[in-house]
Amino acid sequence: MIEQVEAQIDKTSPIPLYEQLRQALLDAITSGKIPVGAKLPTEEELCTRFSVSRPVARQAYSALISEGYVERRRGRGTFVRMPDILGRFLQTQLSFAEEMEITGHSHRTELVRADWLDQAPEIFTRLRMEENDRCYRLLRMRYVEGRPYVLVENFIPESIFPGIDRFDLAQNSLYKIFASEYHLTIPRSRRTIGAQIADAEFARLFEVQPGSPVLYVENLVYDQYDRPIDFSREYMDGLARKFEFEVVNK
Structure with missing residues (x-):
């Protein structure tokens, strides 16, 4: 990967060496020569390739880390x-595909698990379900730029969505199916952000250590009749994600 970093370090330039190296690495990243998720050269490799000291290589990486690259x-x-991907999805009710189209990221979805639940007291209460009802549990892994981004678990009441299990929900938007097949719109939802630690399944899917921090978002979606129709939990790598909000005084 070091061969993708095309630059000459000019030791006579007034520009600091670490800044020249930072810019060379940044150019390779932003041009796509070094793609998202790729492992970068070690500090030792940078020192050898560009004839700079270890502190220079370390400072260049520290700058890129602080900038989020x-x-x-x-x-x-x-x-x-x-x-x-900043906090837009916490502020508007977009499908995952719509969010990715707006931000310009490549994406894909994999189905991890799908089954029916006859008993789930907490979920039934949130969705105002009857005891004789059941809900469809859907676990999907979302990838952005080839990297694990979010693990989404949906709970969908059968009484409102009979036959929901016949759709390919890895390839199709759940919200679009709600609209096209069941004629339901989503005017509002309630979201809660929390934190926990990674269990074995999350660690395996996200390639992190068990016990690593996990950010999760609970989402309760309401239809045009003000019925709760979908409860979801979205789990993200707590070290790799952040959200930004704009606060306006009124």
């Missing part, structure tokens, strides 16, 4: 970081 993974090295 790269990240260090303990015991694994330094990697190109996926750009943050």
Whole structure:
């Protein structure tokens, strides 16, 4: 990967050496020569390739880390970081595909698990379900730029969505199916943000250590009749995600 960094370090230039190296690495990242998720050269490799000292290489990486372009993974090295997708999805009711189209990121979805639940007291209460009802549980993994981004678990009441299990929900938007097949719109939802630690399944899917921080968002969606029709939990790598909000005084 170091051969993708095309630059000459000019030791006679007034521009600091670490800044020249930072810019060379940044150019390779932003041009796509070094893609998102790729492992970057070690500090030692940079020192050899560009004839700079270890502190110069370390300072160049530190600057890129602080700017959000790269990240260090303990015991694994330094990697190109996926750009943050800021807090829009917490402020508007968009499908995952719509959000990715707006932000210009490549994406895909994989179905991890799908089954029916006859008993789930907390979920039934949130969705105002009857005891004899059941809900469809859907677990999907979302990837952005080839990297694990969010693990989404949906709970959907059968009484409102009979036959929901016949649709390919890895390839189709759940909200679009709500609209096209069941004629329901989503005027509002309620979201809660929390934190927990990674269990074995999350660690495996996200390639992190068990016990790593996990950010999760609970989402309760209401239809045009003010019925709760979908409860979801979205789990993200707590070290790799952040959200930004604009606060306006009125």
